[in-house]
Amino acid sequence: MAELTLTDASLKPIADKVLAGERLSFDDGVALYRTPDLLAVGWLANFIREKRHGNITYYNVNRHINPTNVCVAHCKLCAFGRDPGAPGAYTFTLEEMYERAEQGVREGATEFHIVGGLHPDLPFDFFLELIRGLKQRHPHVHLKAFTMVEVHYFARIARLTVDETLQKMKEAGVDSCPGGGAEIFHPRVRRIICDHKVSGRMWLSMAKKAHRLGLPTNATMLYGHVETAEERVDHLLKLREAQDETHGFVAFIPLAFHPDNTPLAHIPKPTGYDDLRNIAISRLLLDNFDHIKAYWVMLTPSIAQIALRFGANDIDGTVVEEKIYHDAGAKTAEFTSRGDLERLIRAAGRVPVERDTLYRPIDRSKLPPIVPATPPGLVTLSLDA
Numbered sequence: 001m002a003e004l005t006l007t008d009a010s011l012k013p014i015a016d017k018v019l020a021g022e023r024l025s026f027d028d029g030v031a032l033y034r035t036p037d038l039l040a041v042g043w044l045a046n047f048i049r050e051k052r053h054g055n056i057t058y059y060n061v062n063r064h065i066n067p068t069n070v071c072v073a074h075c076k077l078c079a080f081g082r083d084p085g086a087p088g089a090y091t092f093t094l095e096e097m098y099e100r101a102e103q104g105v106r107e108g109a110t111e112f113h114i115v116g117g118l119h120p121d122l123p124f125d126f127f128l129e130l131i132r133g134l135k136q137r138h139p140h141v142h143l144k145a146f147t148m149v150e151v152h153y154f155a156r157i158a159r160l161t162v163d164e165t166l167q168k169m170k171e172a173g174v175d176s177c178p179g180g181g182a183e184i185f186h187p188r189v190r191r192i193i194c195d196h197k198v199s200g201r202m203w204l205s206m207a208k209k210a211h212r213l214g215l216p217t218n219a220t221m222l223y224g225h226v227e228t229a230e231e232r233v234d235h236l237l238k239l240r241e242a243q244d245e246t247h248g249f250v251a252f253i254p255l256a257f258h259p260d261n262t263p264l265a266h267i268p269k270p271t272g273y274d275d276l277r278n279i280a281i282s283r284l285l286l287d288n289f290d291h292i293k294a295y296w297v298m299l300t301p302s303i304a305q306i307a308l309r310f311g312a313n314d315i316d317g318t319v320v321e322e323k324i325y326h327d328a329g330a331k332t333a334e335f336t337s338r339g340d341l342e343r344l345i346r347a348a349g350r351v352p353v354e355r356d357t358l359y360r361p362i363d364r365s366k367l368p369p370i371v372p373a374t375p376p377g378l379v380t381l382s383l384d385a
């Protein structure tokens with residue numbers, strides 16, 4: 001492996017720790033956020049990434065299903081939620097969601113990623129029925145459904161404990177939970193960007209409960225709004241601590257804040273430098289997470305590709321019909337194909353491996369052939385975009 005050249009000498013003790021496989025501290029994390037030497041941070045993250053995964057880069061074939069955008073939470077960070085009856089508000093029927101799922105399966109989906117708003121009138125049973133119906137129709141498709149924020153809301157409206165709620169989800173057919181709603185755990189930040197959402201402490205406690213009940217989850221961090229470097233490091237170290245306890249987190253996804261159409265529209269968008277730095281620091285601080293995902297929808301295909309050399313070993317999936325980021329002004333396509341993702345990965349000098357949600361390689365020869373189709377109104381990813 002090539003030598004590391006440091007232009008910021010204060011990184012030397014951190015580099016020594018990384019090369020020796022030692023755990024980094026809070027202060028190390030802050031120093032990694034402060035240094036202008038992004039290439040050194042990236043080099044170190046890539047060192048760990050290649051030690052763990054070599055050249056392999058994972059992707060999956062998935063389909064997003066967002067049952068409703070009607071939401072009582074009114075988070076300032078969000079452009080997706082609507083009041084009932086407001087322009088653009090929608091709630092799919094079960095049949096409409098089954099049709100979307102059917103289309104996803106024809107296109108080879110091995111995962112449905114299901115998240116939505118906190119609807120004032122839809123009962124928990126509606127969502128359980130959705131899961132049961134999907135599982136019955138497509139028993140081999142992994143159901144990654146409902147963030148800790150939704151689970152907390154379901155528990156409240158159904159007058160159940162969090163454990164009982166998670167258990168009912170699991171019995172209905174939920175296989176794992178996505179990592180959304182974590183934002184930044186620090187209460188100062190939550191008061192500004194999502195004051196009605198579960199606290200950071202509650203999010204973490206619920207994720208650990210899910211793990212103990214046998215439901216793996218992902219974790220996220222929303223960066224690039226009002227948070228400080230210290231608050232990001234605090235967030236990452238709290239996740240590392242929780243992972244030490246349960247080992248139930250599958251992947252970590254740093255999410256760049258998209259301000260358009262939100263009450264925080266005055267905040268400038270995170271830059272490419274911020275994106276790559278957050279990917280790299282996640283890899284370095286989260287030494288007990290196997291997988292760091294560069295979510296191409298939010299990063300743009302170009303930055304996601306470079307992130308594969310800054311610590312990321314996964315580029316997420318084909319997605320199809322992404323709404324949360326596109327309502328907030330994302331200019332990326334709403335879906336892509338297996339071929340495009342593989343091309344993106346190969347062009348970064350990595351080896352693409354299609355995975356299921358739990359990172360087991362998929363053998364396409366054992367699955368029905370894919371029927372490629374462009375969902376109406378959507379455009380495919382272009383590497384030139």
Ligand code: V47
Binds near residue numbers: 080219258259
């Ligand atoms: O929790 C909402 C974020 C998350 C905005 O688990 C916004 O595999 C930026 O969690 N600008 C939902 N971000 C997305 C998510 C996710 C994505 C991909 C994969 C996985 C996974 C999870 O999106 C929300 C919130 O943090 N978000 N609004 C916005 N305006």
